[in-house]
Amino acid sequence: MNTATISFSASGSSLIGYAEATHRGNSFQARDAFSKELLPGIFYQASPEELFLVASQALQAFDGMSRASASLRILFLRRLTNKLEAMKGGILERARQETALSEVRLESEFSRTINQIGSFIRLLEEGSWVNASLDVSYKADGTLLRNIRKMYVPVGPVLVFAAGNFPLAFSVAGGDTIAAIAAGCSVIVKVHNGHPGTSALVGKAMAEAGRETGMPDGFFSLVYDTGFEAGLTLAEDPYIKAVAFTGSLEGGIALMRTVSMRPDPIPVFAEMGSLNPVLLLPEALKRRGAEVAAAFASSIAQGCGQFCTRPGLFLALKGKDLEAFAEKLHTHFSGLLPQAMLSPTTTLNFQAKIHKHLRDNRDIKIRETTHNSDGMQTPSFATTDSETFRAQPSLQHEFFGPFALIICCTDVEDLLATAKTLSGQLTATVVGEGAELTAFSRHIDVLKSKSGRIIFNGIPTGVEVCPSMHHGGPFPAASSSFYSAVGVDSIQRFVRPLCFQSFPEQLLPEELKDENKLNILRRVNGVPGRQAIVKD
């Protein structure tokens, strides 16, 4: 193991395993998201030679991890938790400067990050996640008649692109990284340029926890990139076996395109946000439109609308109940103070997108509140008819920020036809009264077919991290509808089955031995259970 001293501040170099990169070429600095001032710390882009080293070490470390048992990863994840807790103050302070996210929000994101790590620790401790299956039968003389066993094994080194809007929970020690390491993969994190200092601090926690617990050098590397060069170079590297990404549709598609040029295909697990449509059924709108408007106003405005599950589209029948709903939404938005977005660029992009796609269209009516001065932003919404919505494909894409579009449909058939034009979504929400659900069952079926999660009388923001959560959905919400980016099942993105046929007991992984010393749930001859295999 490399015993070089680790001495980062919230600045610096890429990490090539436990060593700091030394190349001094392109560099950048972070800006205070409130004051726009430069923050301390110069971040250097890794050189091509350093990227080659990063990938080579990731492969070597992967081999080392494959020979170690899950207890090493458990040890590491526990130590990481301690390190993060100890560094919490500094991490949150820098994250607040870099992202302008509120203290409350960052506190909660920090807890979520720790809880995610905890859920993977428990998953590894329990052990059944490897999905062991054994088809074993003995002949009367005690020799084996059939001896076929399989389980999940890690897929190889994984490249993670950190998210801009979750500086902790989907960044350096976030869901993707932790799921991949829990699976037994080495991980290279490409830092998001919105929060490089936060990333340096969390990277330090990762490296220190790894070194202290004996994780092989290269199990984790951290890469800075002034643009897209370093990230895309790694995505093309033959040693990388899977890529995880959280970000924009444009970014995700560019990455998928680069990876599709490789001679060997590897999966890109991209979560690219969505409109998260809300179907407002007439009876609910009539009975409790004001209450519903209040709930969704908060959901849209929360975190300045920078959640991938922010409700961005309402589908409803036109009429005075919908008008009253819109007025209530406007009233709520008017009472809110402007907020800083993640960065000045985020604000500019958001405003430019509204300008480009909405302001010049006479069939779309924008309802804004105060003027958004000095890069601060208040929530807004717009209303239009279903014909305009269906005719303008750009409205099918997420506006990243505190905004929603209300589509006024002429009748139930128009509502159905509009729902059918939607592309893939992370979530879809139905707001309705029990009595009207049967009449709208076709509409609900359409939303089910378009989304990864369907919510009844709730809001889509505030993704609960639990085993039954699914965070993903049909394209373009995600690159593949098969996988989740949240919850312990997200580990399935980083494993492949490996089958052992007629293998000698001593060469089998503990999970597949007759004895089942780990007491995990396995399928034995097709039947789930925790029993050992005994010769009849």
Place this chain on the structure above:
Amino acid sequence: MNTATISFSASGSSLIGYAEATHRGNSFQARDAFSKELLPGIFYQASPEELFLVASQALQAFDGMSRASASLRILFLRRLTNKLEAMKGGILERARQETALSEVRLESEFSRTINQIGSFIRLLEEGSWVNASLDVSYKADGTLLRNIRKMYVPVGPVLVFAAGNFPLAFSVAGGDTIAAIAAGCSVIVKVHNGHPGTSALVGKAMAEAGRETGMPDGFFSLVYDTGFEAGLTLAEDPYIKAVAFTGSLEGGIALMRTVSMRPDPIPVFAEMGSLNPVLLLPEALKRRGAEVAAAFASSIAQGCGQFCTRPGLFLALKGKDLEAFAEKLHTHFSGLLPQAMLSPTTTLNFQAKIHKHLRDNRDIKIRETTHNSDGMQTPSFATTDSETFRAQPSLQHEFFGPFALIICCTDVEDLLATAKTLSGQLTATVVGEGAELTAFSRHIDVLKSKSGRIIFNGIPTGVEVCPSMHHGGPFPAASSSFYSAVGVDSIQRFVRPLCFQSFPEQLLPEELKDENKLNILRRVNGVPGRQAIVKD
């Protein structure tokens, strides 16, 4: 439902759901694989308009299937079994003519096809395969505090490209089709041109069983194609949500490339064969080389070498034990009668490949037996050194036919280095004595990292269909190492998770209701069990 009479013979038109296509454009006939004579039956390529209808009906049928319960699919699969059994004689007779596969082999493939259907019937009857997960907790007052539930739902219409070398088990009613239908997907099968008459007969069984059990029109369609046009048109159709393919590396890559051009990415589950390397350890070679040679001679020759798991590469230390092994292999091959391959084209391709890649290389020594007259084929092998093997990338690819390459390595390090150059494999086999396994553990680890199934002292052919079997592997053996093409877990290629949050009990699928009337294994708050959820 379409009530048009179904009256196929082993000839005819594509099936657009329950209706026969009527377009009469390009057509082809099958040839007797022995006599090369044309067989009765003219098969017409579906027109673009017919292909559009096929895809539209598949989508409509998918909606219908989504509203029906699994019991409909069980009913259908049972009826299909009866139909196939009743038509067995005619199917096997035509298959023998079209493929030259032996009666014994076809009998066994027929049984395997029936057994595969049976395994999916049992999977659906048991029900736990939907991987239900519920995070539900109640407050003291009986209201729900948390209510998140998820399960697998079918992904949408699936396109299946039938295999040439398995006219039954990986064709019209083969593993891919049955797994997709069991999942709840509608299926379009693109017939393999090597056995169109067999496909027509099995297609008739599928359609009749579907019609009689009330499966929605379009749950199954059958498409003929004189070349690649119809298949690729369907692979680009926006209604198709997944593609399954069994065939050559070239065909699989061409298909993957076409699909990668779609605006929306969909998975291609391609199984493209492999070399299936065999590591012969020195002690085993010394002690029982003759016995090992006999076993592998049969495995290579079986079915005229036309199995995707045929051992095609031996890695061993050079010396007299390896020479003796090669001599034994030659002796066994010399005692075998020439066999007809699947088609004259298969034979030509096989011989041309040997000619192109081996015969002109003075560092490769080919050992052939009798001359292969009149398109009949006997098994052969070649020997070369590791340097030659590593220098010629074309040797990394499967030679589809009864052939294997023996690589003579200079020492254990050369053996390791050679193993490391291998690309992804369906299987890898280790032949060794218990005492020498530790010394070669690095070699075994390399083979594990390269393959989907590792076998100890056995042969890779004769894939056993059981839950623990894995038939897949790292690219280029398969398009993705994550999925199996054999066994009940192959259903995972055709499902995606769908999460229901705060959904009213009456709108939940039976699998996710509190009561668990189906008595399936579910994760409830992370813990597996079959219990109902009861309010505390």
